[in-house]
Amino acid sequence: MESNKKYWKGLEELNKTPEFVEKNKHEFAEPIPIEDILEGDGLKSKTPRRDFLKALGFGVGAVSLAACQKVPVHKSIPYLIKPEEITPGLANFYVSSYEGQAILVKTREGRPIKIEGNPNDIFGKGGTSSAAQASVLDLYDSSRLKGPMQDGGESGWDAIDTYIKNRLATTKASGKGIRLVTSSINSPSTLGVIADFIAAYPTAKHVVYDAVSYTGIIQANQNSFGKAVLPHYNFDKADVIVSFGADFLGSWISHTEFSRQYASNRAAKALEEKKMSRHIQFETGMSLTGSNADVRMPIKPSEEGTAIISLYNALSGNTLGGGKKVSNAATDTAITLAAKELMAAKGRALVVSGSNDVATQILVNAINSLLGSYSTTIDLDNPSKQYNGNDAGIVELVNEMNRGEVDCVFFLNSNPIYDYYDAKAFKAALGKTKLLVSLSAYRDETAAVSNIIAPQSHYLETWGDANAAEGYYTIIQPTINPVYDTRPAEQSLLVWANAPVKDYYTYVRNTWEKTIMPIAGLSGQAGWEKLLQTGYVKAAAKPAGTYTFSKDLNAVVQTIAGHASQIAASGDGKLELQIFESPNLGDGKKANNPWLQELPDPVTKVTWDNFAAIAVKTAKQWGLEEGDWISITANGYTIDLPVLYQPGQAQGTISVSVGYGRTKAGKVGEGVGKNAFPFATYRNGTFQNSIVADVKKTGALTYVFAQTQTHHSYEGRNSIIKEGTLTQYVKNPESITGKGEGKENYDLWDEYQRPTYNWVMAIDLNACTGCGSCIVACTAENNVPVVGRDEVRNRREMHWIRIDRYYSFKDGEKSVTKEKEINKLDDLDHVQVTYQPMLCQHCDHAPCETVCPVLATTHSSEGLNMMTYNRCVGTRYCANNCPYKVRRFNWFNYWNDSRFENYIQNEYTELVLNPDVTTRFRGVMEKCSMCVQRIQAGKLKAKLEKRPLQDGEVKMACQQSCPTNAIVFGNLNDPNSEVAKALKSERTYYVLEELNVKPGIGYQAKIRNTTVTGA
Template sequence: MESNKKYWKGLEELNNTPEFVELNKHEFAEPVPIEEVLSGTGLTGKTPRRNFLKSVGFGIGAVSLAACQRAPVHKSIPYLIKPEEVTPGVANFYVSSFEGQAILVKTREGRPIKIEGNPGDLFGQGGISSQAQASLLGLYDTSRLKGPMQDGGDTGWNPLDSFVKAELAAIKASGKQIRLVTNSINSPSTLGVIAAFAAEYPTTKHVTYDAVSYTGIIQANQNSFGKAVLPHYRFDKADIIVSFGADFLGSWISHSEFTRQYVTKRNEAAVKSGKMSRHIQFESGMSLTGSNADVRIPIKVSQEGLALVNLYNEITGTTLPGSKKLGNNIADNAIMLAAKQLAAAKGRAVVVSGSNDVAVQILVNAINSALGSYGNTIDLDNPSYQYKGNDADLVALVEEMKRGDVGAVFFLDANPVYNFYQSSAFADALKKVRLRVSFAPYNDETAAACNIVAPNHHFLESWGDENAVEGFYTLIQPTINPVYDTRKAEQSLLVWSNNAVKDYYTFVRNTWNNGILAKGGLAGQNGWDTLLQDGFIKVAEKPATPVTFSRDLNAVAQTILAQGNKLTGGEGKLELQVYENTSVGDGKYANNPWLQELPEAVSKVTWDNFAAIAPKTAEELKLEEGDLIKITANGYSTELPVLLQPGQAQGTVSVALGYGRTKAGKVGDGVGKNAYPFLALTNGTFQGNAVATIEALGGDKVVLAQTQTHGSYEGRDIIRETTLQEYLKKSEEKDHGHGEHEKKQTYDLWEAYDRPQYDWVMAIDLNACTGCGACVVACNVENNIPVVGRDEVRRRREMHWIRIDRYYSFDEKGKTVTEEKEIDKLEDLDHVSVTYQPMLCQHCDHAPCETVCPVLATTHSSEGLNQMTYNRCVGTRYCANNCPYKVRRFNWFNYWNDSRFENYLQNDYTELVLNPDVTTRFRGVMEKCSMCVQRIQAGKLNAKLQKRSLNDGDIKMACQQTCSANAIIFGNKNDPNSEVSKALKSDRTYYVLEELNVQPGIGYQTKVRNRLTTEA
């Protein structure tokens, strides 16, 4: 399975530009004078992380008080640990829930320090997303409001309650409308509070919308089947997946769950059995999902609807009116082949679309109905409640406010002044409302337009519950007393509606006692205690039944084709697509530095959004990477730097949502540009496609903080890749004695040491890793890794101990739908394959870093780990120079005690967010992956206290634990029955740069793609 392909990290490496060559002559980014660091303003990144966290508002003096108080009044029972008061040095784990996912919260000395997935969770089964990992930091954010506000000034809860109740009474008497605007709510208790509030104030209407809308799918299901629900997709039951712009592994609906499902059909067992699923992706911008597809076909935004029409025609043998070919031979051929594959896999196939257009989703329903997907790969009987928004309701609210019909409006987890497509119109209409209340924990864009701000608790301070999917209920419980003078939004509504139950904890208990506990076979106090230990209840699924699609599609097809024609770009115009990326997402977490510095999955850009354009299109427009351009669409203009993106469809431009915040906090303010105004209300839903004009602005180029080409392997063999067909053929030859395993002869220059008990190693399956980056954030949180900011990343000084390398390659062999032909470096950049590779310290047995360290700061342990002794390190950087994997990081600044950074300090309590089990490093030492040695020691100690041997799986690395794809496996190589030993025995296993005889301790499993060939 040796690969003859050429793999390259970015266009600089492919073209071997002079700038790239010059940068890679220097092993290290040179230091800058401290005066230059101190001259930086705002969030340039010149302040390194430990001071950086202080400067941007993550100093947490108030937390010390909250953490030192006794546990919450209503005792929260630690997960699997006997309830007890805080014991110094001993961690407690509490169950909770994040966006419907069951999680565990690790606390030390009364303060939360880490979030991990609950193994029993329906979605990730122990894995969680980067946003869930990073959400911990919001608890310690001093940008949060410290208490209630009225008319822009501080107030107390009692006067605020009196004012709001008096206003509501007056509004009720006047007959004016009351509106409660929220993002999707699936909490049974919260919905109960809203119902009780509406009963007290009968003119109340609950308006639900989502910044990234799924109204199109919900309304299409209503129109097609009479069920206004978001389906529960089951990619683990699909042999063939065809997606049209749905980034279901990156940001679409339930990406952690879909990742876990997707990988079950593509892991070692699926590959060996030859039953690996096949994934075909049609899209304009290169998404995380598209980059993982077996076959990816770039098509224009205007062609996505037409491609679906043609797919329907091929599957059903009919011809909808107005149908025509795309005029793209590769895409037309792929649609024909995909239709044959789908038809052959009836009942085991699924087609999804990322469009929010109702007509497009109705057509998708028709295709899936013809394929027998309902009741199998698509479940309408156990729907998802993660998104329930109705775009039309929010538009209607603006008109109601303009007319003066609304007397009061409340905003809960909603920020329409930022993310509504006509934000200025919304803000102007809001001024006509008498009582404007926001429950935002920050003085965000919408809160700043309100006369009352009643700041909500952080979810780690709260009681609550969630019901993200039919039959799956999760509990939220507090892990710390409120840090600031905030109050649960639901409790405020209870107080203002004169509810007999004033305490939200009691309301939650009543909700569960009156029905939910019984659904899970529990009851009374014992049932509640069990719930506090487990964190969730699973009710047996309802039988998923097929549904019949009987709508006439002629008018639907005409609507789709007409919309496509409107999106066709003319001369000098591009087709614009806005999307939600894998790091900052919809912008809710824009003030989180862990997420801002997480490289976006495909582009590897941090701290910015950009205009992604195909290299061929850029050449036609005389644009280069970093050029600043003005994009105008739907009456809105903004300026963004150009990023040349291989795989981008020609004639299109993609821009990420979630940036351009003005009142996010000290981290998020002014980062990137707002793309929400590019949205338009089309056919009753918010849609992010438009025709855009592009204007080059000239001037200096913008240097994006992009991490991908920080270092080079100088053309060495790093990635191994094959096709399922080739793999099965070679496996069959080996089974019949026709193949030989390649063995590389190695030489030892010194005596090897025995490892009688433990030999810690790792296996990483490239077929399972999707490149999402959750492991990067988990490692940051666990190991106190610095955030350095935009400018330091530009200087190649990011401090991540694990990185996800992204490699491009051309399809140079195999008769695929992209056809065999001579490679044109611009034309064929549209058709590239992408492979992701997690890269961290390989813990080599013949570690080249160890032999060059003059002070023995890096040494080898008797358990196979490459260790760092920080107080020995004097910063020679010889080890980094000698490391072939370039996984060592040098910290240039002392972020704790350097008086020259005092201008950035706010208080002295940033330590409270750090893991006390991990040494904090000072200026001038090397940092790298330690294989979470603190977890290894804790696991061994726990087994010793229980007087038993250490079991396989007792110890999980932070990166391993968060991965919902189970791509990373850690364990003891000496145990032949361990999961890692079995993984490393796979015939797909190889070791990166093993020809150097460094004997790495991490084995990778070869990437396998199930190509769609003309013979398939």
């Protein structure tokens, strides 16, 4: 066991800064200002209580009746006319699809309230991303448009339909161009509609543009193998993975699928066989993927191409680029060792790159060909269809508009006025057209400059489909009638094209009955109904072929070298800047979702902001402290951002996340952070995300991040994290957890009797990637409120489950407290990261229970630590006595206090609340309940069916959303249960076990594959 290791959540904890020490003198957040105390329950509410309840009642009634397609009943008595398919108090589930992934939508009384993964989905196998979990909240967003608009004013569908058709007819007669600008589309029905639209208007073209582009990979495959496709990667078949800047666990291509694949080769089942894959990451900023790697090497953006050339040379024995070595000796050594390991795993090896440069991706193709990766870890014959954008197409559109060749432009799921690299030029070109139509559900940046906005419905309100992977088709069905006066974008296009079929439901059904349902042997009404129960059709996979690379690489290497020289920083005041996609907000389309804004960034734990991440040593050399504002100028564009110290960041670089800085997102997302998209450049036919930037300190007041990383301190206690190497684990598993060391425990309390159920949980630290999907799932399931940036700064976030991120030095404990020893800061370049989900441990000897003066928290006969909210008087003794710091106190009535109106969105947000879970009020303590409502529902169902409750029948919200199966829940009294087997693992330990509180959650220790093979 690596007992000399010191774990720390942030640099302030490592260095014991005065601010950190002072904050941790106080058990709780800062006290409420006296004026708030005097105001008491008379706090200004958004609406008076009577009006609030009236609005809520109307909302529930309206939404329920819309969902049930019944004649409106103008009374506030629910279900005077009860829909046949709805039973009050019981949930209905409907299959649907989110971004091509099959899902289940939970509805209550006609309201969609929760997204679950479809267990048969090929991507998540029941797991989902945080964005999928949060998507249900967007349905109730008051920032969505209530109906069509023309020239900035409200309009009606008949009026805009007539106007657009007349304009299109005129354009068609003139021979001028019509352009439909969309993000990547893989829906067979939508593509059919677009084809029909183009057939009706022959001068129309479809321009596919993605804010975060994968054109480089697609074009490289066209160049290398004659197949312009995005490959389907199989990380579960790779024994050795080498990644150059590809955040495949956080945001790259199909990260939910890749997370599941990745964990399957590194967690429980693999480790039972004493083996796991090996992962080496080369990257600039600390990404979610890099933080999970066995070996991580920080490199500058300008060094990435050189590193890939060096790897190719080491594998092939060639001397491309004159045999030039990477400037950093440690990185060069890592590349040499990586090459040996890759060759030793030939046929089960995988190299990926996050670059959008075609030449770089061609060289990666050559490497994978040498390794025999095609047909095993890379499949070009069953490709991904999640992205198919063409960067050159959108650039050419700007040229066409400037030449006056285009009269009409339609925007669908695209927002180039915000996310195009040269938005000013794009906006100026739009001024030379005659008709701009946005089909956005919001009055976003592009919609704001459009003549007409024809708002599309939310995906939970409409029919549709997706084909996100070759041969895999998913169906989208509405779970509620449109809440506002919106309609599917496809239906608008059908109307404007004067198509014979204008009803989109009919169009989708015709598409499936003619081309897709026969694949599964389905036909007719019976086949359609079966489809709506399963949610997908899967065709047999094509045989994956092998592909041999045979192109000359000299020109490719010259292009890579030229690219590197363009982005290499030299001279005073310059740093290499890299922009990247946030795992939480993505490209910014979801910026108005408060669940995602308040979800801590997996690595930095910052909420409600983007920032300039910089290495500590670089910052010290530049005289920058964390929170200092710097001005970043590149590409003729300047923004000011606060500095954030980031261990693992490559020296001489800064990283900035895109997806922030929205100006027309809605009241939640507007003005949050700064827009980094204009830092992108267009080079060699694709958009590039690295550039040289001029950086200078502004002198503005220090910024305070809403950062959660050190909010819950263990005050120096040990035995939080236990980890070891694969070699240690194979040799002596007990050395990792310290089992068998002869420790004795003495109990002061009687044991609880749990005759039937003993609910416990197991969490595998090798499977947890830190993605945060469980946090959003818990928020949705348990009505956890959003508190906003200022309250997070006050350490008052309300999440019932948090994911603690720990740093440690590879070689044990080191100190960086003496700033004069600046070389010591080099150690921060190579920190190791461990993620640990932390929630109420449901201790058998719970310290909280013994100090509650009103018995608000008690122990159940099934092993759960229970909360009775209406008993709680808010003494907070329980939180003080909890060693895990997992209890949350309601400082305010977050749901309807006016000071939080920018975070809860609107009164209709309450329509997403789970009626099975009590909403908590001011002055009450709350914490994880182990989804007791789900336990009770499962027990009741089994009782009604007169049978025992089966293992796996009850799943926690966090467990169900996890794509890596890191969380297992069940009855410990059943020795055959999955959780009982998991807790028997040689890696199992309990956090703060020495306190003898007997937690009900066991953790499986973290194992790193740091053994060098093939060296």
